[in-house]
Amino acid sequence: MMANFTKPLPEWKSKGTEPPQILKDTGWKVSQRPPASYFDWFFNRTYEALKELQETATSGNTLGNTAELTTTEKTTIVKAINEINEILKINSSPHRDAINIAIKDVGGMFTADDVEGVFQEVGTKLKETATKLAETDKKLKAHVEPLSKFGSDEDDRGIYRVLEWKTKSGKLRRKAILSDADADGNYRKQTVIEYKEDGVTVETTDVYTLIPDLNGNVKDEVLQ
Numbered sequence: 588m589m590a591n592f593t594k595p596l597p598e599w600k601s602k603g604t605e606p607p608q609i610l611k612d613t614g615w616k617v618s619q620r621p622p623a624s625y626f627d628w629f630f631n632r633t634y635e636a637l638k639e640l641q642e643t644a645t646s647g648n649t650l651g652n653t654a655e656l657t658t659t660e661k662t663t664i665v666k667a668i669n670e671i672n673e674i675l676k677i678n679s680s681p682h683r684d685a686i687n688i689a690i691k692d693v694g695g696m697f698t699a700d701d702v703e704g705v706f707q708e709v710g711t712k713l714k715e716t717a718t719k720l721a722e723t724d725k726k727l728k729a730h731v732e733p734l735s736k737f738g739s740d741e742d743d744r745g746i747y748r749v750l751e752w753k754t755k756s757g758k759l760r761r762k763a764i765l766s767d768a769d770a771d772g773n774y775r776k777q778t779v780i781e782y783k784e785d786g787v788t789v790e791t792t793d794v795y796t797l798i799p800d801l802n803g804n805v806k807d808e809v810l811q
């Protein structure tokens with residue numbers, strides 16, 4: 588039976604440079620900075636070993652059916668597994684002791700100076716960005732949501748001093764209130780209230796100063 592691999596190979600074509608044996612035996616020290624070519628070697632060897640395993644399995648043999656494997660295939664598999672295990676035991680494996688791997692941050696983007704710290708900062712920033720995007724998305728949806736508008740508290744000139752925007756189900760989304768009329772009856776203030784999803788809890792309240800033109804029509808709305 589053919590092996591069914593569902594995960595794609597972690598492809599890494601750059602062969603890099605094999606670290607000297609002494610580094611494989613002792614691992615990286617805190618003050619050392621491993622060159623990228625050593626990591627390329629590790630990633631490439633891992634990719635090539637896994638590639639061999641998959642190709643061997645899909646050729647008709649499986650790891651569980653070792654009786655059907657040739658001597659060469661068995662040797663290749665054992666060698667690959669042993670090599671990966673040895674590499675994972677030492678600090679040259681980037682994910683095992685990332686705090687001891689220093690980085691060069693020319694742009695000053697991070698406060699940490701090691702891989703583990705940088706990854707933590709990146710994760711935090713991604714979480715913050717996701718939260719901000721969710722908040723922005725919520726605000727955008729509120730503005731494009733189809734709403735009905737209702738007027739009330741009509742004055743002597745037929746102006747509705749209270750306007751309310753509601754959803755189809757009747758939940759209040761926004762309310763605008765005119766106030767502070769001058770001697771000519773022109774309103775000089777408008778209060779805009781935004782409500783949360785429940786239609787009751789106030790989310791934001793903004794007050795605008797209304798500036799009329801010579802004809803008494805509102806020309807500018809200045810946020811206070």
